[in-house]
Amino acid sequence: MSNETPKEAMINRRLLTITVVLAAIAAVAATGLLVNIFEHRQEAKNPFFKTVELSDKIDDPAKWGTNFPMQYGLYRRTKQEAATKFGGDEAELRAPTPEDPRPTVSRSNLVKDPRLKAMWAGYAFSADYRERRGHEWMLADQQYTGRQKFAKQPGTCLNCHASLYKAYLEQGEGDIAKGFERISKLPYAEAVKLVKHPVGCIDCHEPNTMQLRITRPAFIEGIRALKASQGVADFDVNKQANLQEMRTYVCAQCHVEYYFKGQDKRLTFPWSKGVAVENIVQFYDDEKFKDWVHGDTGAPMLKAQHPEFEMWSQGIHARSNVACADCHMPYRREGALKISDHHVRSPLLNINRACQQCHHWDEKEIKGRVEEIQTRFFNERNVTMDALMGLIRDINAAKKNGATDAELERARDYQRKASFYLDFAMSENSMGFHAPQESTRVLAEAINFCRLGQLSLRGTASPTAPMRKASLQSAPSGGNN
Numbered sequence: 001m002s003n004e005t006p007k008e009a010m011i012n013r014r015l016l017t018i019t020v021v022l023a024a025i026a027a028v029a030a031t032g033l034l035v036n037i038f039e040h041r042q043e044a045k046n047p048f049f050k051t052v053e054l055s056d057k058i059d060d061p062a063k064w065g066t067n068f069p070m071q072y073g074l075y076r077r078t079k080q081e082a083a084t085k086f087g088g089d090e091a092e093l094r095a096p097t098p099e100d101p102r103p104t105v106s107r108s109n110l111v112k113d114p115r116l117k118a119m120w121a122g123y124a125f126s127a128d129y130r131e132r133r134g135h136e137w138m139l140a141d142q143q144y145t146g147r148q149k150f151a152k153q154p155g156t157c158l159n160c161h162a163s164l165y166k167a168y169l170e171q172g173e174g175d176i177a178k179g180f181e182r183i184s185k186l187p188y189a190e191a192v193k194l195v196k197h198p199v200g201c202i203d204c205h206e207p208n209t210m211q212l213r214i215t216r217p218a219f220i221e222g223i224r225a226l227k228a229s230q231g232v233a234d235f236d237v238n239k240q241a242n243l244q245e246m247r248t249y250v251c252a253q254c255h256v257e258y259y260f261k262g263q264d265k266r267l268t269f270p271w272s273k274g275v276a277v278e279n280i281v282q283f284y285d286d287e288k289f290k291d292w293v294h295g296d297t298g299a300p301m302l303k304a305q306h307p308e309f310e311m312w313s314q315g316i317h318a319r320s321n322v323a324c325a326d327c328h329m330p331y332r333r334e335g336a337l338k339i340s341d342h343h344v345r346s347p348l349l350n351i352n353r354a355c356q357q358c359h360h361w362d363e364k365e366i367k368g369r370v371e372e373i374q375t376r377f378f379n380e381r382n383v384t385m386d387a388l389m390g391l392i393r394d395i396n397a398a399k400k401n402g403a404t405d406a407e408l409e410r411a412r413d414y415q416r417k418a419s420f421y422l423d424f425a426m427s428e429n430s431m432g433f434h435a436p437q438e439s440t441r442v443l444a445e446a447i448n449f450c451r452l453g454q455l456s457l458r459g460t461a462s463p464t465a466p467m468r469k470a471s472l473q474s475a476p477s478g479g480n481n
């Protein structure tokens, strides 16, 4: 070094600097590449671009959507309407008014089958009952249903029709159970001011890890009661359920039969004896619960609503560990990514991803099999509905002819049961698909109740003919068997 000229020394220094800089650039580039590859790997597993810091204080799905634009884009598609043979929905255009700003409504079930009005005489459902449609509509459809005019509805209704987790936390000062109790007691018109969005990301996901979570106290309590009936004590769903169970449970927070318990209108799932229809009727009988008194016959009635989880539990797919999300939110590829289809809808609009991941029959064959199951069920449902109309007609005639309450008691009890069984099979929204054999079995039981009710009016039913008690073995409850 000592013999180099100042010029040489300067050149050497420059070379050294250039080399160092180049090496640094190369290092940065290499690290960048690694980071990039790593990110891609991570992405494929769990796409996570944090541009917004999410927390339980943010319930706007659009904000969550800045981190997860693909899931958000699909989620917003639940606004679209498309009909299948028995499912999906067909929009009816309507002129928006200040009282009801909806541009469309789904088809009226009461128009499609006027017998429903006789079935639910005296109850809000006889005023307005429509096809379900996509999640985007849930809040508006509840706010503006004709059932709101028929009777004052409680804040409890919102549990399944809005993004509520943030409101529960705020109203309960950090305790969702307390918030749930407070909001449930409010009149609907007041409670609805606390919410803005239909079910959102925050209701199914933990904001930091995006893990699935249960946010509804009624389900936390309901599943604990169900597990207890199966011999599992103190079940804590958010700690003990596995991922495949959670892929069903997030849906079962809402797609279930329910009632409002007591003065506080506490939302309760009637599962402490099991989730088969026998277990549920037994539960209501023991509680001496009725939803309403039938407007014509005077029978103490029960109304069943969307028992998708309960009916699915009785089917081959539950036994085979296939979750709601497997069919209704199937995986789809977006470039290198595998994401869950957040456009929750009829799987028949999406057979390729929803069914062909497991069944290698062609699309037409799959559709044909489903529609055959559904058509059989639909025909049987109509026969059952006629049988129920016959029983209602005969009880009314006996009443007109001066039969006493004591003389009508048995027939009215059969009407309560027949109506609930039919409703249970029919208000389950898959038209028999979720558990084909169980659905038609329930209809057959309902027809039998109608027959026994009519015989009891003639005095020819054996007074000892047993009311059917729970005869089923405890049902699987979500693929843990």
Ligand code: HEC
Pocket: 084, 085, 086, 087, 088, 089, 248, 251, 252, 255, 308, 309, 310, 312, 317, 322, 323, 324, 325, 326, 327, 328, 345, 346, 347, 348, 370, 429, 430, 431, 433, 434
């Ligand atoms: C094996 C696939 C499969 C599983 C698992 C499944 N479903 Fe379905 N579901 C269907 C099919 C098929 C239909 C009928 C769709 C039609 O008629 O267009 C349906 C219909 C429905 C509907 C009515 C949809 C509409 O557009 O008419 C709802 C709601 C629903 N399912 C909820 C659930 C819930 C909640 C669970 C889990 C407890 C579940 N499903 C599990 C396949 C499945």
Ligand code: HEC
Pocket: 128, 129, 130, 131, 132, 133, 141, 142, 145, 147, 148, 153, 154, 156, 157, 158, 159, 160, 161, 253, 254, 255, 256, 257, 258, 267, 305, 306, 427, 429
């Ligand atoms: C346990 C959850 C839950 C509660 C509580 C609940 N709903 Fe729903 N509701 C649902 C589900 C799931 C659907 C979609 C399936 C269906 O329509 O059967 C639905 C559909 C509806 C619809 C659209 C279809 C129709 O029936 O016309 C209206 C309107 C509605 N609910 C009003 C109400 C009102 C009013 C209350 C309070 C009395 C209420 N809901 C309470 C879960 C719930």
Ligand code: HEC
Pocket: 087, 088, 089, 131, 132, 133, 134, 135, 137, 138, 139, 141, 142, 159, 160, 161, 162, 199, 203, 250, 251, 252, 253, 254, 255, 324, 325, 328, 329, 344, 345, 346
């Ligand atoms: C917070 C309550 C809630 C949760 C959680 C929920 N749903 Fe729903 N779902 C509803 C309501 C309410 C409707 C009816 C909305 C209407 O008719 O306006 C509905 C409608 C649907 C429909 C009918 C869509 C159509 O286009 O006809 C399907 C299918 C469905 N839900 C499946 C699921 C599945 C699968 C999950 C779980 C991944 C789930 N839901 C979670 C409340 C819920």
Ligand code: HEC
Pocket: 046, 047, 061, 064, 065, 068, 071, 072, 075, 199, 200, 201, 202, 203, 204, 205, 210, 212, 243, 246, 247, 250, 251, 325, 329, 338, 339, 340, 341, 342
């Ligand atoms: C009704 C419940 C529900 C709602 C609402 C919901 N998700 Fe999901 N999400 C799921 C389920 C189920 C999965 C599948 C989880 C699994 O199998 O690990 C999932 C998975 C994801 C994943 C993991 C990657 C993937 O796609 O499988 C991301 C990210 C995600 N959701 C983002 C969102 C965002 C953003 C929103 C709101 C715009 C949202 N989710 C709303 C139920 C929901």
Ligand code: HEC
Pocket: 316, 317, 320, 322, 326, 327, 347, 348, 351, 354, 355, 356, 357, 358, 359, 366, 369, 370, 436
């Ligand atoms: C995750 C895998 C999975 C998915 C997704 C799935 N199935 Fe299945 N399905 C099964 C299994 C397992 C059985 C039980 C019979 C067997 O082992 O082959 C079954 C059985 C059936 C049966 C026969 C039912 C019976 O009672 O014998 C029909 C029909 C069916 N599936 C239709 C569908 C349709 C339609 C879809 C899409 C909406 C679908 N499946 C989605 C796994 C799946």
